[in-house]
Amino acid sequence: MRAAATFRTLCTVAVLCCIAPAQQGAPRTAQPAAESAAAASLRKRAEAAQGGDRAKLFTELARDEVEQANAKFNAGNADSAQADVARATADAQEATQAALTTRKRLKQTQLALHELSRRLDGIEHSLSAEDRPPVKQAVDRLQAMATQLLEAMFKHK
Numbered sequence: 001m002r003a004a005a006t007f008r009t010l011c012t013v014a015v016l017c018c019i020a021p022a023q024q025g026a027p028r029t030a031q032p033a034a035e036s037a038a039a040a041s042l043r044k045r046a047e048a049a050q051g052g053d054r055a056k057l058f059t060e061l062a063r064d065e066v067e068q069a070n071a072k073f074n075a076g077n078a079d080s081a082q083a084d085v086a087r088a089t090a091d092a093q094e095a096t097q098a099a100l101t102t103r104k105r106l107k108q109t110q111l112a113l114h115e116l117s118r119r120l121d122g123i124e125h126s127l128s129a130e131d132r133p134p135v136k137q138a139v140d141r142l143q144a145m146a147t148q149l150l151e152a153m154f155k156h157k
Contacts (some may be wrong), residue, residue: 059109069123088138096149
């Protein structure tokens with residue numbers, strides 16, 4: 001009787017030991033798929049939007065891409081991270097153009113781009129020397145876009 005109870009306990013422990021690692025691995029693979037689906041949805045909304053909403057959505061998209069790039073740099077996937085930085089810069093350019101053409105959300109877009117350039121500058125300083133130049137160029141472009149928005153806000157008519 002006692003041997004049967006011990007056997008059942010050992011079997012239960014063995015089953016739990018086999019199930020636990022499988023469950024821990026599942027969310028890690030599902031999370032990037034959920035993130036990419038959310039990013040694709042945000043990109044579709046941004047491309048369909050007009051005016052100030054377009055600037056806001058492209059700014060959010062650029063921010064998300066910079067955070068994804070940071071995660072990829074930390075994971076050692078520099079090539080994919082550089083592609084995310086390039087996409088973030090292109091999306092920031094879209095946000096800038098939307099704000100400039102409609103003259104809506106100029107201040108908010110400028111502040112968001114300034115914060116984005118600061119974040120990317122911080123990421124740049126954590127990278128190895130060979131990964132820094134493209135990120136430095138992206139920081140410079142983001143700062144130029146923020147300056148362009150400032151000039152548009154304070155331009156004398």
